[in-house]
Amino acid sequence: MTDNPFMTMKNIDKSFNGVPVLKNVSLKVEKGEIHALLGENGAGKSTLMNILGGVHLPDNGSVYIDGEQVKMLNPRISQEQGISFIHQELNVVADLKVYENMFLGSEIRNKVGFLKVEEMCRETHDVMATLGVDIDPKEYVRNLDTSYKQLIEIAKALLRKSRLIIMDEPTTSLAEHEVNRLFELMRSLKQSGVSIIYISHKLKEIKTVCDSYTVLRDGELVGTGSMERENPETITKLMVGKAISQERYVHENPFGPVIMEVKNLTSEGLFNDINFTLQQGEILGFTGLAGDGRTELFESLFGYRKKYSGEVRINGELVKIDHPRKALKAGIGFVPKNRKENAIIKDLSVIHNMSLSSMGNFESSGFLRDNLEKERFQYYKDALNIKVHNPQITIDKLSGGNQQKVVIAKWLEANTDILIFDNPTQGIDVGAKQEIYQEIVTLSEQGKAVIVLSSEAPEIIKICHSINVMYQGEITARFDGKSANEEEIMQYATGSKREAKKIG
Amino acid sequence: MANIDAKEYSTKPSTTKSRLSWLWSEYSVIIAFIVIFIASAILNPRFMDLNNQLNILMQVSIIGIIAMGMTVVMLSGGIDLSVGSVLALAGVISVLALNASGSILVGIFTALLVGSFAGFLNGLMVAKGRIASFIATLGMMAGARSIALYIADGGSVSGEVAGFTAISNSDLWIFDVPVIIFLAMTAAVFVIMHKTRFGRYVYALGSNEKAALLSAIRVDRIKIGVYTLIGSLVGIAAVIETSRLNSISSSSSGAQYELDAIAAVIIGGTRMTGGRGKIIGTLFGVLILGILNNMMNLMNVSPYLQGFVKGLIIIIAVVFQKRE
DSSP: OOSOOSEEEEEEEEEETTEEEEEEEEEEEOTTOEEEEEOOTTSSHHHHHHHHTTSSOOSEEEEEETTEEEOOOSHHHHHHTTEEEEOSSOOOOTTSBHHHHHTTTSOOBOTTSOBOHHHHHHHHHHHHHHTTOOOOTTSBGGGSOHHHHHHHHHHHHHHTTOSEEEEESTTTTOOHHHHHHHHHHHHHHHHTTOEEEEEOSOHHHHHHHOSEEEEEETTEEEEEEEGGGOOHHHHHHHHHOSOOOOOOOOOOOOOOSEEEEEEEEEETTTEEEEEEEEETTOEEEEEEOTTSSHHHHHHHHTTSOOOOEEEEEETTEEOOOOSHHHHHHHTEEEEOSSHHHHTOOTTSBHHHHHHGGGGGGGEETTEEOHHHHHHHHHHHHHHTTOOOSOTTSBGGGSOHHHHHHHHHHHHHHHTOSEEEEESTTTTOOHHHHHHHHHHHHHHHHTTOEEEEEOSOHHHHHHHOSEEEEEETTEEEEEEETTTOOHHHHHHHHTTSOOOSSOOO | OOOOOOOOOOOOOOSHHHHHHHHHHHHHHHHHHHHHHHHHHHHOGGGGOHHHHHHHHHHHHHHHHHHHHHHHHHHTTOOOOOHHHHHHHHHHHHHHHHHHHOOHHHHHHHHHHHHHHHHHHHHHHHHTSOOOHHHHHHHHHHHHHHHHHHHTTTSEEEOOSTTTTHHHHOEETTEEHHHHHHHHHHHHHHHHHHHSHHHHHHHHHHHOHHHHHHTTOOHHHHHHHHHHHHHHHHHHHHHHHHHHHTEEETTTTTTTHHHHHHHHHHHTTOOTTSSOOOHHHHHHHHHHHHHHHHHHHHTTOOHHHHHHHHHHHHHHHHHHHTTO
16 A cells, blocks of 8 residues: 555544444545445444544544545535545435536526526536536436436536545445446546545445455454455455354244245335245244345335235235235234334323234223223333333333333234334344343244344344345345354345345 | 434432423413413403303304314324315205204204215325325315305305204303303313324324334324314304304305414414324313403404414414423
């Protein structure tokens, strides 16, 4: 490596509410290189990039641009230094024209204050031309493909004379040929001396396009170097780490009869030809990266999404589930991910959140009985160790782990034979995590059939009897929980490997 | 990634100050009512007269019944602008049915039917058609008024059945019948919202529709139920309105009732976006509006200025509630 990198971050420390997120992390990006920033969810990538972008201030450490120390106090300073951030969700306004998006917030105006439309169009056209694309600057953005929207973001970065572009998982919403176009573009940017920090999970892509890499794990720098000398396996190992506990919670209890059978389930653009069976007492895991379609798959099975085809049998009977209520009647419960948006009713009390899916249990002659609800809640409070002083307070005052336990109690009260957990330990602390794992295992031992979705492979290995790996809407591999290892799962989840024969 | 979980709820409010602020946030509308009531009593001695008090109750009863339904709609996260027009339509049709049949019961039943059917249509548009409630009920507002005008040829229709006026013009003990109906409806809506699963679902849906759906609640049916409920309450209000003067005007009856009802709900502390609010709050919201109207009349405030005062009160009420 040369001695004058374009951008250096040195010994960055950052913690939120006393929880360290970054520990002594350094990052060096050369002029005109594509640098991969890798790590699992929660490894600290976004925090590091937010520090570079001036969104967060580091507790310790410093940032150098062209060898000079810069204090990134706010996003504006970062932009002035030539750093652009292209987020995973694109920040383009669909109802504006291309040139209007390009100049949003920095429109060219004449002395009176009117917009110089022609000049903006011309400049837009010029920048697009350097990128080798031909878009009418007056086209509405909503009429363009996703890849073009990405182009607009990149063009915007170039227009602002950016010298370092951060791309956060830019390929998740792109089709294959669009990905290739993006890579060509990245290479030509590189030629013109622009540096790129490329955040992605997809090792295959990284291998094709990146020059060097940095891997973070649990907020620490665990590896950095040139891409050429590494192969995807070693990088996966770095990301995952070896020191993870392999202790499994789940025991090999005997399974009961098949309770759920799914055949050829397909939903255009979300998931394709999904087949699996689920037995009583089994814990079945589904894992993969963001955008692999597993959440959509189970939202469909739960009746939240209606546009899918294929067969679902429960206890041998063909069922058509097009509303969550029907799923409940068929015996399926669903603890969704993103608790705040999907699971808790923040204006209702803790008790009322618990009883919401099974109000019939608390009624007598058509009226609700508060004391029945109270008694029942007391039972779950003890059984699940829910820490709450006064269950009449609204649920949003509880910690994440306790909220999740209330949501689980809600579905236990509904008493379904099948329970689906989507990312059940999202945003909750370690202690509560263990308790939830334990509860899931206990449920299976009681004969319930459980499905667990998670992007965290170690979690899936810990608590599942068998594991399905999904990639772009398809099940690409199936492992036995005992023999699965994280690296192999990652290879299938990132698409770098695929089981040759069609499974299922 | 940032750990922003809320802290464990362990400390109860114990200081006097925090207790006071809790009292204020829970019961601000009642406190406001007491303040306005006392101020009115001091400003004008006639205010405390029993007849005046009963008069206020009588005057608010129609808006009050509608406001109860409006509370439920707004708790579900919607709004119903069509109440005034539907009241006129239900009134006109029920008078025709009354005169044709000669039966008071048929008249009442017709008003209820028209009201709840209009509400049901609103519900269908909102729940199944996925039209924003503001738009759907705006359409109903224009449509219902237009049909009422067409049927009555732009004028009024009068009842020809003896005894129909007795509904609004007789008393039970010291209370007028409309007041009793209003209080009974308040109690009924209170029970529905707090003691039945329908009420629980309405709160859930208004607070977080997606989570309600994912909790296996038939969100569509609940919405249809909510609009049908306000529709039938409007039907009841139409009977009272028609019976009071034994006639209903297709052009002016019910005009701007939606604004008064929404104002009462807002003053009562129900959140515009739904999920939070109380029936009791609306009751006091209705009473506050009634006292203000009454006081302005007693103090000879120009009727042209009364709207200004009302607007001011609504805005002040919302500003205070923002502080939560």
